Each structure stands twice: as structure tokens, then as C-alpha cells.
Amino acid sequence: xxxxxxxxxxxxxxxxIGTAYVALFNYAFAKHQGGExxxxxxxxxxxxxxxxxxxxxxxxLKWLGLSWDEGxxxxxxxxxxxxxxxxxxxxxxxxxxxxxGAAYPCFCAPExxxxxxxAQTTVKDGFLGYDGRCAALSSQEAQRRIQAGEAHVLxxxxxxxxxxxxxxxxxxxxxxxxxxxxxxxxxxxDGFPTYHLANVVDDHLMxxxxxxxxxxxxxxxxxxxxxxQAFGWQPPEFYHLPLLRNPDKTKLSKRRNPVxxxxxxxxxxxxxxxxNYLGLMAYSFADGxxxxxxxxxxxxFDIKRVSLGGPIFDLQKLQSxxxxxxxxxxxxxxxxxxxxxxxxxxxxxxxxPLAQPRLNQxxxxxxxxxxxxxxxxxxxxxxxxxxxxxxxxxxxLLRLAQWEIERSAEWTLDAIKQIFERMAQLExxxxxxxxxxxxxxISGAVVSLPIFDSMLILGRDMTLARLQYAREALAxxxxxxxxxxxxxxxxxxxxxYGGGG
RNA sequence: GCGCCUAUCGUCUAUCGGUCAGGACACCAGGUUUUCAUCCUGGGAAGCGGAGUUCGACUCUCCGUAGGCGCGCCA
Numbered sequence: 001x002x003x004x005x006x007x008x009x010x011x012x013x014x015x016x017i018g019t020a021y022v023a024l025f026n027y028a029f030a031k032h033q034g035g036e037x038x039x040x041x042x043x044x045x046x047x048x049x050x051x052x053x054x055x056x057x058x059x060x061l062k063w064l065g066l067s068w069d070e071g072x073x074x075x076x077x078x079x080x081x082x083x084x085x086x087x088x089x090x091x092x093x094x095x096x097x098x099x100x101g102a103a104y105p106c107f108c109a110p111e112x113x114x115x116x117x118x119a120q121t122t123v124k125d126g127f128l129g130y131d132g133r134c135a136a137l138s139s140q141e142a143q144r145r146i147q148a149g150e151a152h153v154l155x156x157x158x159x160x161x162x163x164x165x166x167x168x169x170x171x172x173x174x175x176x177x178x179x180x181x182x183x184x185x186x187x188x189x190d191g192f193p194t195y196h197l198a199n200v201v202d203d204h205l206m207x208x209x210x211x212x213x214x215x216x217x218x219x220x221x222x223x224x225x226x227x228x229q230a231f232g233w234q235p236p237e238f239y240h241l242p243l244l245r246n247p248d249k250t251k252l253s254k255r256r257n258p259v260x261x262x263x264x265x266x267x268x269x270x271x272x273x274x275x276n277y278l279g280l281m282a283y284s285f286a287d288g289x290x291x292x293x294x295x296x297x298x299x300x301f302d303i304k305r306v307s308l309g310g311p312i313f314d315l316q317k318l319q320s321x322x323x324x325x326x327x328x329x330x331x332x333x334x335x336x337x338x339x340x341x342x343x344x345x346x347x348x349x350x351x352x353p354l355a356q357p358r359l360n361q362x363x364x365x366x367x368x369x370x371x372x373x374x375x376x377x378x379x380x381x382x383x384x385x386x387x388x389x390x391x392x393x394x395x396x397l398l399r400l401a402q403w404e405i406e407r408s409a410e411w412t413l414d415a416i417k418q419i420f421e422r423m424a425q426l427e428x429x430x431x432x433x434x435x436x437x438x439x440x441x442i443s444g445a446v447v448s449l450p451i452f453d454s455m456l457i458l459g460r461d462m463t464l465a466r467l468q469y470a471r472e473a474l475a476x477x478x479x480x481x482x483x484x485x486x487x488x489x490x491x492x493x494x495x496x497y498g499g500g501g
Numbered sequence: 502g503c504g505c506c507u508a509u510c511g512u513c514u515a516u517c518g519g520u521c522a523g524g525a526c527a528c529c530a531g532g533u534u535u536u537c538a539u540c541c542u543g544g545g546a547a548g549c550g551g552a553g554u555u556c557g558a559c560u561c562u563c564c565g566u567a568g569g570c571g572c573g574c575c576a
Contacts, residue, residue: 010576045575126503128572153574180504188574195576219505219571249568284514290525310569314512317526327539
């Protein structure tokens with residue numbers, strides 16, 4: 001049987017470094033054995049999924065050299081590869097589960113579930129999850145209520161007692177008590193499947209033989225094997241990779257680290273360095289090699305060599321590896337890399353109109369535009385405070401801008417302008433006042449090129465990184481927001497801006 | 502709170518019961534270099550704690566401890 005693995009990203013945000021990490025191992029595993037690597041888009045969350053995000057993920061993985069044999073862009077014999085285009089399949093599968101009694105309709109309103117949750121968290125007996133009320137409904141009664149047009153979801157029927165015995169390819173046997181497994185919603189009220197259903201159905205239909213994914217999924221594995229059993233399908237083999245961590249050991253998050261692949265691209269990390277470094281996370285070559293290419297990794301890949309401690313993503317080591325590669329490049333190639341990276345005519349044509357009015361000598365250009373090609377701009381943290389706004393205020397504004405930028409659908413001059421104009425209005429500031437600290441954060445200076453155009457050229461991810469750097473600088477100057485202040489700010493943000501943090 | 506996973510230098514890791522516990526990043530010192538960087542050489546730095554199994558445990562088992570993840574009509 002042909003080895004088939006897949007990466008199944010959800011297009012809900014910037015392409016995540018963790019996606020590349022998991023994709024890399026799936027790719028290497030499949031290619032090592034002459035198998036196929038598939039890309040599937042898990043866009044079952046209608047609220048948050050977007051085509052822009054999907055495009056960005058595809059582009060980022062391509063940039064890294066992780067090519068797939070089948071996917072939404074290249075097609076394949078198991079198409080479509082976008083879950084939003086496969087809903088009939090899931091609905092049909094869900095119907096079969098109900099017919100077999102493996103799933104049941106649930107009419108509980110979100111309000112009741114929220115109430116239930118609240119009650120459960122106060123009791124602290126350890127039980128959190130659906131109480132099974134609708135599981136007891138007779139099929140006639142359920143049928144009647146469905147016919148009456150009552151909104152409902154489909155839930156997985158989970159055994160009440162005993163242990164679920166699982167196999168993870170890296171850990172061996174794992175036992176999880178059934179009574180700790182929630183009656184997972186399989187089909188939402190909008191008719192869309194949840195991850196759990198869609199994932200199992202697609203992995204089966206697409207003949208995935210090995211599921212290599214993040215450890216965060218280990219605890220929902222019982223639901224998945226239960227589904228395979230209910231369908232009467234042979235489950236694939238499962239391998240759960242340890243999660244990438246922040247320096248404080250928590251799961252890698254943008255709070256502490258840039259997590260967008262696009263940021264690393266923008267900062268001038270070579271794709272082969274990122275692949276090399278990611279291949280060092282939780283993995284080692286039998287011969288101790290630490291410098292390698294994607295092809296070399298695939299050639300010698302042995303999934304049993306994955307180690308299980310959660311690796312901390314260390315920017316310094318990544319940069320050190322990148323430096324070594326840059327130094328080894330022949331001059332012509334280095335020049336070529338710089339050009340494809342962004343030092344090219346196309347960029348200058350964008351920059352020049354901004355710089356021209358500010359030039360007295362040609363020699364003024366490069367210093368003026370340098371920040372557009374930099375990663376971290378160095379400036380005195382105090383500069384952020386010489387803006388007529390208090391440190392606390394600036395910290396809040398930076399955070400608000402991050403949220404607004406993250407949630408903006410597009411990255412265009414108009415979109416950026418709107419974000420800040422709206423912010424100025426909601427904050428009761430003149431645009432000029434509001435922007436003052438942002439000039440420092442983005443360009444490192446009070447006098448600079450037009451800021452919205454600069455953000456556009458820098459790209460969303462580098463812009464976000466600059467705001468993050470500014471918050472860090474502020475924290476150094478003693479103006480960090482406390483956890484409580486942040487929570488408070490998020491509440492205000494939701495109320496005033498109508499966004500989620 | 503409950504369940505599961507994990508545990509070697511600060512960090513990434515090697516070690517398939519017997520090693521002076523090795524390498525890489527970072528750090529420190531010295532050398533090369535007009536400065537710096539590079540490069541070279543050297544150095545400090547680790548088996549979470551306690552029982553057990555064994556002639557012998559970093560390695561196997563158990564109990565602690567710590568960390569992580571999960572407990573959504575998100576994935």
C-alpha cells in the first residue's frame with residue numbers, strides 16, 4: 001500500500017511556523033518511502049476561514065520547498081481538497097452514524113451549554129463536558145423535533161465506562177478512560193462538520209495511511225478511533241509530534257515569538273535555513289549531522305528518531321544557522337538572494353515616490369529607507385514616550401493596533417488607513433497624536449517616510465513584529481501592561497471595536 | 502479541578518544497562534584580522550527527587566515533583 005501523509009492547515013490566519021514543522025515531518029516521512037504528501041484545506045470554520053489566508057499558506061509552504069502531490073491548487077484523484085467543498089460527504093457520513101446509533105441529535109441551545117459549563121467549573125469535580133441530556137432522547141422524539149424544524153447538532157455517542165486503548169507510533173499504548181471523552185459535536189447547526197468528523201472522513205476517503213500531527217490532538221484521539229470503528233474503517237497509524245514551545249515552555253504563540261512564516265521570510269531567513277532548523281526540532285540524524293537539506297532529511301528520515309520533549313524554538317540558533325549559510329553563498333548567489341528577497345527595482349519603485357520629496361542629496365535615500373529593509377530597529381525605549389502620551393497609553397495603543405491589524409481582511413493602503421483613522425476616532429485622539437508612537441515603532445525615528453505606505457511595504461507580519469518590538473521596548477522602560485490590564489483592555493476592545501482579541 | 506503526555510548542559514539534542522555522558526547554539530578566554538564581524542583553539546556547563554530490578558542504571562518499573570497539552574457548534 002502506498003504511503004500517504006497530509007498536512008491539513010486551517011486558513012484562519014497567517015501561515016504558522018508550526019504548520020511548516022508538521023508539514024516537514026509529513027513530507028519527509030512520505031518521501032522517504034516513495035509515498036505521497038497531500039495538502040488539504042480544513043476550512044470548516046466559516047466565520048474565520050478566508051481565501052487570502054489559504055493563498056498565504058500555500059505560498060509559504062511552497063517557499064519552503066514543501067511541495068505536495070495533491071492539493072486544492074494542483075488537484076488530484078481525491079478532489080476536492082477543500083473541506084468547504086465536501087460538505088455533502090460529511091452530512092452523508094453523519095447520517096450513517098445516526099442510523100447506526102453512533103451519533104445522536106442534540107437540541108441543547110448554546111445558552112444551556114454555557115450554563116452547564118459554568119456550573120461544572122464551580123463544582124470542581126473534574127468533569128467538564130456535555131452531560132448527555134439529548135443522548136437519552138428516543139429516536140421518535142428526536143425525529144419529531146427535527147421535523148418541527150428545531151435547531152440541532154449531531155453529537156458523538158461515547159461509551160460510558162471502560163478505557164479507550166490507543167496506539168501512538170511514538171509513545172506506544174495510551175489508555176484514556178471513556179468517561180473523560182466528551183460527546184463531541186460532529187455536525188454543527190449550520191450543517192458544517194467539526195474538525196473531528198471532517199478529518200476522519202477525509203483521511204479515510206483520501207487513503208491517508210499515516211497521520212502525523214501535533215501532540216495537542218492526542219487527547220482527542222479516542223473520538224477519532226471511535227469514529228473509525230463506527231464507520232467500520234481501518235484507522236491510519238497515528239504519530240503525535242511534541243509541540244514547539246516559547247522560551248517560557250508554553251505552546252509556541254505570537255505573544256512571545258514571531259510565528260508567521262511570512263515574518264521569517266521578511267526578516268531574511270533563507271527557506272532552507274528554516275527547513276534545516278525545523279528539522280532539528282525534536283529530531284536528530286543518526287550520524288549527528290546538523291546541517292542538511294530537505295532532500296537529505298527525506299532521504300534518511302526515520303520517524304522513530306523523533307524525541308518527545310517539547311523543543312523551544314530558539315531564534316538565536318536559527319539566526320546563527322542562517323548566518324552560516326549566508327556566508328557560504330557565492331557572491332553572485334548572495335546578490336540573487338537579496339534581489340528575490342526584496343532589494344530590487346520593484347521595491348525601489350514603491351519606495352522612491354515616498355522618498356523623493358525628502359531628498360536633498362542622493363545620499364539621503366538609503367538612510368531614509370533603511371528601516372524598510374531591517375528587522376528590528378534600534379531606538380531608545382524612551383523615544384516611544386516622547387510623544388505626549390503616557391507609557392501606559394502607548395502600550396495600550398500598540399496592543400489595540402496589533403489586534404486591529406491581525407483582524408483586517410486585507411492589507412492595502414486603504415485598509416491600513418482605515419484602521420488608524422478609526423482608532424484615532426475611538427480613542428479621542430488626533431490622527432497625528434495617535435501616530436506619533438507608531439512612527440517610532442515602525443521606523444525607529446520621528447521623522448520618516450509616510451507611515452501607512454511604509455507598513456504596506458513592510459507587510460503585515462513585519463509590521464506586527466515592529467509593534468511587538470515596541471511593546472517589548474516599553475516593557476524594558478517599565479511600561480508593560482499587566483495581565484489584568486491586558487484582560488481589561490481586551491474587554492474594552494471587544495466592546496468598543498467589536499473585535500475579538 | 503480532571504485526563505493524557507513529557508523530563509540529559511541556559512537552549513536543541515546524542516546515548517538502543519557498562520561512555521572521562523558526545524555534538525550544536527549561547528556564554529567566557531585566547532589567537533588570526535587596520536576596527537568589527539568571520540575564522541581557529543580552549544574553557545565552564547546536564548542525567549528532577551525517592552524507592553525498586555540488576556553484578557552494574559541517564560537508560561527498565563513504581564511513587565512523587567515539575568512542565569506541557571486537552572477538557573468549544575475553533576482547528
